Amino acid sequence: MPLLVVGSIAIDSIESPHGSCPEILGGSATHFSLTAALFTRVKLVGVVGEDFPEDYLRVLRSRDICLDGLQILPGRSFRWSGRYEGSMAQAETLSVELNLFGTFEPTLPEHYRDTPFVFLANGSPHVQRKVLEHVRDEPFVLLDTMNLWIETERRALVELLGRVDALVINDEEIREFTREANLMRAGRAVQAMGPHTVVIKKGEHGALLLHEDEVFAAPAVPLAEVRDPTGAGDTFAGGFMGTLARVGHKRPDLEDLKLAVSVGTVCASFNVEDFGPNRIRHLEPAELLERYERYLRMLQVSGAPLLNASLLPVSEHTV
Amino acid sequence: MPLLVVGSIAIDSIESPHGSCPEILGGSATHFSLTAALFTRVKLVGVVGEDFPEDYLRVLRSRDICLDGLQILPGRSFRWSGRYEGSMAQAETLSVELNLFGTFEPTLPEHYRDTPFVFLANGSPHVQRKVLEHVRDEPFVLLDTMNLWIETERRALVELLGRVDALVINDEEIREFTREANLMRAGRAVQAMGPHTVVIKKGEHGALLLHEDEVFAAPAVPLAEVRDPTGAGDTFAGGFMGTLARVGHKRPDLEDLKLAVSVGTVCASFNVEDFGPNRIRHLEPAELLERYERYLRMLQVSGAPLLNASLLPVSEHTV
Numbered sequence: 001m002p003l004l005v006v007g008s009i010a011i012d013s014i015e016s017p018h019g020s021c022p023e024i025l026g027g028s029a030t031h032f033s034l035t036a037a038l039f040t041r042v043k044l045v046g047v048v049g050e051d052f053p054e055d056y057l058r059v060l061r062s063r064d065i066c067l068d069g070l071q072i073l074p075g076r077s078f079r080w081s082g083r084y085e086g087s088m089a090q091a092e093t094l095s096v097e098l099n100l101f102g103t104f105e106p107t108l109p110e111h112y113r114d115t116p117f118v119f120l121a122n123g124s125p126h127v128q129r130k131v132l133e134h135v136r137d138e139p140f141v142l143l144d145t146m147n148l149w150i151e152t153e154r155r156a157l158v159e160l161l162g163r164v165d166a167l168v169i170n171d172e173e174i175r176e177f178t179r180e181a182n183l184m185r186a187g188r189a190v191q192a193m194g195p196h197t198v199v200i201k202k203g204e205h206g207a208l209l210l211h212e213d214e215v216f217a218a219p220a221v222p223l224a225e226v227r228d229p230t231g232a233g234d235t236f237a238g239g240f241m242g243t244l245a246r247v248g249h250k251r252p253d254l255e256d257l258k259l260a261v262s263v264g265t266v267c268a269s270f271n272v273e274d275f276g277p278n279r280i281r282h283l284e285p286a287e288l289l290e291r292y293e294r295y296l297r298m299l300q301v302s303g304a305p306l307l308n309a310s311l312l313p314v315s316e317h318t319v
Numbered sequence: 320m321p322l323l324v325v326g327s328i329a330i331d332s333i334e335s336p337h338g339s340c341p342e343i344l345g346g347s348a349t350h351f352s353l354t355a356a357l358f359t360r361v362k363l364v365g366v367v368g369e370d371f372p373e374d375y376l377r378v379l380r381s382r383d384i385c386l387d388g389l390q391i392l393p394g395r396s397f398r399w400s401g402r403y404e405g406s407m408a409q410a411e412t413l414s415v416e417l418n419l420f421g422t423f424e425p426t427l428p429e430h431y432r433d434t435p436f437v438f439l440a441n442g443s444p445h446v447q448r449k450v451l452e453h454v455r456d457e458p459f460v461l462l463d464t465m466n467l468w469i470e471t472e473r474r475a476l477v478e479l480l481g482r483v484d485a486l487v488i489n490d491e492e493i494r495e496f497t498r499e500a501n502l503m504r505a506g507r508a509v510q511a512m513g514p515h516t517v518v519i520k521k522g523e524h525g526a527l528l529l530h531e532d533e534v535f536a537a538p539a540v541p542l543a544e545v546r547d548p549t550g551a552g553d554t555f556a557g558g559f560m561g562t563l564a565r566v567g568h569k570r571p572d573l574e575d576l577k578l579a580v581s582v583g584t585v586c587a588s589f590n591v592e593d594f595g596p597n598r599i600r601h602l603e604p605a606e607l608l609e610r611y612e613r614y615l616r617m618l619q620v621s622g623a624p625l626l627n628a629s630l631l632p633v634s635e636h637t638v
Contacts, residue, residue: 086500087500087501088500175406181405181406182406182545183541184543188543202524205524205525206536206538208541217525217539217540217541217617219527219536219537219538220536221536222502222503223501223503224503224507255621258620259620262620296620298535299618299620
């Protein structure tokens with residue numbers, strides 16, 4: 001089933017211990033779309049300026065991403081520059097220019113309005129709510145956010161949470177949002193605001209899924225080299241939502257969601273191997289499938305019968 | 320097969336957001352033994368003073384732990400006090416008194432000397448080496464350590480690494496030891512010093528196992544309440560080594576080690592539910608088995624056929 005995404009389409013400049021990459025294609029909707037398009041048809045809503053390179057639009061078109069909802073306006077595109085050091089767990093933002101994204105009013109082409117899966121990528125709650133108001137037929141909606149909106153638009157965010165099926169958020173953000181250090185309790189606190197599903201991204205430590213009363217923890221794919229984590233969270237979301245849309249259950253169950261988290265985890269592991277979307281834009285389905293199968297084999301543990309309770313040699317005395 | 324452990328047997332005083340617990344049974348060898356004894360016969364090497372409560376010895380005996388290698392000497396036992404706050408990921412040490420453990424010279428009863436599995440729990444590399452010198456028949460040896468020894472006894476530690484099969488260490492410690500931020504690379508750097516197996520403990524994020532060229536990542540059991548993480552690492556090691564000893568392969572393969580990491584992970588999840596060893600000392604094999612089976616079910620992901628490569632709708636154009 002098709003998938004709608006609204007979010008930023010940006011020009012990024014990135015420094016990491018592995019080099020620097022000025023003026024590269026970036027943005028939450030970009031990273032998400034390039035990944036989700038491996039699984040299903042993606043319809044993009046966003047804005048760029050006249051400075052946006054035609055080559056970058058071609059990258060999006062090369063994955064058959066529908067750009068009918070993309071506005072190209074006079075002015076400058078969203079720009080972000082950041083730097084990673086040490087364990088590269090967090091970017092240091094060097095500069096942000098919202099430019100046209102700061103005043104963006106999304107409009108949905110008619111054929112976007114009944115898309116059954118919707119991702120509200122990181123952006124202002126105002127833009128996210130506008131898109132929600134224009135979709136029909138109760139799609140499955142996944143919301144993302146970041147510390148900026150938690151700090152400046154808390155009320156709008158809480159209101160949005162009452163209207164979505166799921167939230168994807170990173171560990172530090174959900175701790176800040178809920179003021180709860182324990183991630184399980186933080187996730188439960190968000191569920192109490194509305195979403196039946198919460199996915200907590202933990203970077204190199206993988207992801208934690210809460211769905212109704214159930215929980216699933218997925219480790220990240222262990223990697224010896226991380227060149228640039230920019231967009232890893234959106235790539236994860238792209239694999240997650242791409243999988244759900246492909247499965248096609250608008251009310252996904254725990255098994256659907258576990259599959260989606262696992263696929264998202266593997267997609268994110270490719271993203272960090274090169275700068276920006278350079279790895280994902282050239283990713284072949286066969287490579288993804290091969291690493292996914294390796295990941296499932298890694299998770300597989302055998303030998304449980306050895307632990308048969310009756311064999312445990314615990315003493316009969318108790319204290 | 321039986322298991323030998325040398326390490327600290329302590330009196331701990333612990334404060335956490337869930338309360339405080341003065342003068343509780345503690346120590347690396349204690350937490351390890353109480354867990355490993357659920358799986359196999361444990362022979363303890365250690366020292367306590369005349370101040371050590373007889374009740375605490377009874378706790379160890381209640382799990383049929385062999386105390387023939389325990390010295391009870393005039394003087395005071397090892398004492399540690401610490402406090403946890405916030406996410407409780409790390410203890411703040413309030414005081415340490417090594418007391419008799421600071422001058423401990425381990426001696427092995429004759430019937431300990433050909434134990435096939437040996438755990439050198441956290442303690443000085445001097446004590447650890449002494450025990451290694453007295454065992455026969457090439458046991459499987461697992462080494463633990465901490466930042467104190469990394470900083471003050473680096474050379475002795477590196478020498479020990481050349482003589483053991485495996486190292487268990489936490490993430491911050493291995494980063495400090497290898498000066499490598501990426502955990503996979505840090506693990507590979509330790510393997511280059513000797514051990515074919517490295518287990519990196521990541522607290523609430525689970526564990527990472529490197530064995531020869533293979534890797535396994537295990538998430539922690541998600542928990543909504545952590546009362547006291549003291550001894551979680553040694554409890555993990557107890558489940559890990561207890562499992563290996565029970566399987567009985569002195570040269571464990573990847574499947575044995577994955578099983579051991581998974582069991583250790585589940586054991587650690589019990590430890591943190593109550594202060595000190597209060598949860599583990601009363602743990603029933605059936606409870607452990609039930610949670611272990613639930614953990615394996617959590618890790619199980621189905622639905623992979625949906626991702627069949629030929630179905631992915633990637634465009635035929637490339638950029």
